[in-house]
Amino acid sequence: MKKSIVLLLLLAVSTAQAVQADRAPRKKKTRSEAAAPQIATPTPEAPGAIPECPEPTDEAPAPAPKQRSEAPAALNIELTPEQIDSLVAEWRERQRGNAFHEFFNEYILVDPDAESNVPDSVYTDRLRALASPIQLPYNYIVRGYINRYVDPQRNIISRILGMSQYYFPFIEDELLKQGLPIELRALPIIESALSPTAVSHAGAAGLWQFMPSTGKSYGLEVNSLVDERRDPIRSTQAACRYLKDLYNIYKEWSLAIAAYNCGPGNVNKALARAGGNSRSFWDIYDYLPRETRGYVPSFIGASYAYAYHRHHGIDPVAAPIPLSVDTLRIDRLMHLEQIASTIDVPMETLRQLNPQYKLDIIPATTKTYTLVLPQRNVAQYIAHEQEIMAKDSMYLKEYINPANIDKKRQERTGTIHTVKRGETLGGIAHRYHVTTSQLMRWNGIKNPHKLKLGQKIRIEGR
Numbered sequence: 260m261k262k263s264i265v266l267l268l269l270l271a272v273s274t275a276q277a278v279q280a281d282r283a284p285r286k287k288k289t290r291s292e293a294a295a296p297q298i299a300t301p302t303p304e305a306p307g308a309i310p311e312c313p314e315p316t317d318e319a320p321a322p323a324p325k326q327r328s329e330a331p332a333a334l335n336i337e338l339t340p341e342q343i344d345s346l347v348a349e350w351r352e353r354q355r356g357n358a359f360h361e362f363f364n365e366y367i368l369v370d371p372d373a374e375s376n377v378p379d380s381v382y383t384d385r386l387r388a389l390a391s392p393i394q395l396p397y398n399y400i401v402r403g404y405i406n407r408y409v410d411p412q413r414n415i416i417s418r419i420l421g422m423s424q425y426y427f428p429f430i431e432d433e434l435l436k437q438g439l440p441i442e443l444r445a446l447p448i449i450e451s452a453l454s455p456t457a458v459s460h461a462g463a464a465g466l467w468q469f470m471p472s473t474g475k476s477y478g479l480e481v482n483s484l485v486d487e488r489r490d491p492i493r494s495t496q497a498a499c500r501y502l503k504d505l506y507n508i509y510k511e512w513s514l515a516i517a518a519y520n521c522g523p524g525n526v527n528k529a530l531a532r533a534g535g536n537s538r539s540f541w542d543i544y545d546y547l548p549r550e551t552r553g554y555v556p557s558f559i560g561a562s563y564a565y566a567y568h569r570h571h572g573i574d575p576v577a578a579p580i581p582l583s584v585d586t587l588r589i590d591r592l593m594h595l596e597q598i599a600s601t602i603d604v605p606m607e608t609l610r611q612l613n614p615q616y617k618l619d620i621i622p623a624t625t626k627t628y629t630l631v632l633p634q635r636n637v638a639q640y641i642a643h644e645q646e647i648m649a650k651d652s653m654y655l656k657e658y659i660n661p662a663n664i665d666k667k668r669q670e671r672t673g674t675i676h677t678v679k680r681g682e683t684l685g686g687i688a689h690r691y692h693v694t695t696s697q698l699m700r701w702n703g704i705k706n707p708h709k710l711k712l713g714q715k716i717r718i719e720g721r
Contacts, residue, residue, distance in 0.1 A: 340638030385567055386559065391442045393512040394539070395559050404553070404560030409571040413689075415452065416564045420575030422453040423565070425582055426466065430495050437499040440512065445561040446498070446519065449554070455489045455614040456674065457692050464488040467498040477501055484622045490615035492629075513540035513555050521551040580611050581633040587640070588627045593647075594654035595619040601647045602639045604632065620655070678714040683707075691718045 382402060386395040408416050423444075430444050450468040451457035458464045462471065465488035471481050477497035479487040487493040505515040508523060517540050518526040529546035530537050537543050540555045564573075596619065599606040610619070612631040621628045632640055640647070676687055684707040688695045695707055701719050 340642070382563070386563060389442070389562065389566055392440050393442050393516075395442075395562060396541070397559075400553075400556045401559045404556045405563050408560050408564035409568070409573065411571075411573070416568055416573055417576045419448055419453050420565070420568060420573070421578040422580070424575070425578050425580050426453055426491060429492060433495050433499050437503055439499055439502060439506075442562055443502060443516075445558055445565060446502075446516070448561040448565070449557045452690070452692070454691075455491050455494075459692065465494045466491055467494050469494060469497065473501070484618055484620055485615055485628075486617055487615050490629075493615070511539055514543075516540070516555055516558055517543075517547060517551050520554040521548050525551065581608065581635075583634040584612060584631050585634050585637045587630045587632065587637070589621050589623045589630045590627045591623050591648065592651060592655060593621045593623065593630075594651070595621070596654045597647045597650040598630075598632075598640065600650065600654075601643050602636055604636050604640075608633065674718045676716040676718060678710050678712060678716060680712055682710065684710060684716075687716055687718075693718060 379397065379402070382405065383397040386397050386401075389395055407413065426447070427444055430447070431441050434441050434443055447453055447466040451466050453466065455466050456464075457466075457468070459468060463469060464471075464486060465474075467488075469477075469479065469488040471488070474481055474488045474494070474497065477500055479490075479493060479497050481488060487497075502515060502519060505518045505523065506512065509515050509518065509526070514526055514530075525548055526543070529543040532546045533543040540547075544552055564571075568575075595606060595609045595613065595616065598604060599609055606619075609632075610616075612633070613621075613629075621630060674691070676691070678687070684698055684704070685695050688698050698704065698716060698718070699707060701717050
């Protein structure tokens with residue numbers, strides 16, 4: 260079985276390289292080359308065609324070319340499980356990278372130069388070209404949000420493009436599975452900027468910014484140790500069910516999207532105040548809460564920026580998270596430090612891939628929970644599983660006392676940001692969806708304009 264897997268992976272890698280070679284642009288022939296006599300070449304047979312049998316002759320057939328008996332050097336069937344994991348990871352990462360770039364190469368035509376002053380008619384045509392069951396109209400309000408996303412000073416969409424290579428494949432899979440428009444993938448962009456640990460001032464959390472009550476009503480576990488609103492997979496499944504329910508109420512996507520933001524009650528009141536002929540978000544715009552008035556325009560702006568970022572000279576920033584991962588089921592209590600201290604996976608990577616565990620504890624006492632690992636480290640984890648499990652008393656003893664749990668919760672409900680060159684406190688606040696005054700209060704900062712390179716900024720609740 261292991262030999263078959265290795266052979267398939269290496270064939271996939273060689274095929275991918277061959278395809279890349281075939282796609283290389285061909286040079287245009289010169290006149291002299293065009294006039295040169297052409298050498299006849301055999302015409303390839305159509306797929307599925309039955310080859311004709313050769314006519315029998317009296318001549319002895321020429322000896323068949325001798326087959327090479329030795330296997331190619333690449334086909335090393337003695338690869339270790341860790342090396343096989345690395346091959347799988349490389350293959351999957353190449354697939355994701357190719358799929359990301361090929362979408363824009365094949366479906367979004369790119370102008371040669373980045374644009375600055377784009378006429379309204381161009382924006383209108385581009386949004387119309389994004390054929391979707393969700394209406395994407397253009398007006399001056401939408402333009403304001405487009406400008407916000409493509410503004411090179413904000414650098415918002417570059418980071419989102421990088422993170423989308425990790426999050427969008429399974430978000431799109433779930434949307435298609437539920438029969439929903441794939442363009443709804445833009446919702447977590449405007450909800451959380453694709454940050455699973457984002458928390459709003461109202462208490463909504465995760466990629467899809469569920470409130471605790473809404474999350475629980477759609478089957479998400481929310482307690483002291485686990486918050487599945489921050490679980491990218493579970494929260495995406497819940498969000499798709501919620502969006503489907505909202506669309507079944509309104510039968511119009513702009514109203515369903517607005518209701519996702521402010522709740523069906525506020526949309527119903529806006530419909531009642533606007534009158535009986537109201538059929539879309541724009542008909543009830545003036546009667547919606549102030550925050551929701553910008554929600555659908557922001558959705559359109561994010562959809563535009565994602566599709567047409569190349570037209571504005573924007574490149575994705577590499578995602579700070581492994582793109583190739585695998586999932587294991589854990590059936591006993593475990594601290595993430597047990598893993599980080601045993602195999603080659605940093606604690607920060609474990610937290611990025613498993614953001615639902617608020618105190619770094621997988622509380623698998625009465626049921627199993629998931630553990631997401633980089634693909635390259637799965638076999639390494641399995642090889643050291645007994646050693647990892649044996650460390651439970653070392654890392655879990657301090658959590659037996661409830662007082663220690665409260666202490667650890669206060670320590671872990673936050674993110675530490677290291678100030679980089681050119682960053683401002685306002686920019687950091689915008690990135691983590693908090694205010695500058697909150698950062699100043701949490702970190703005892705007196706002057707927001709005097710940040711030091713390498714300074715640690717604590718963001719509570721992230």
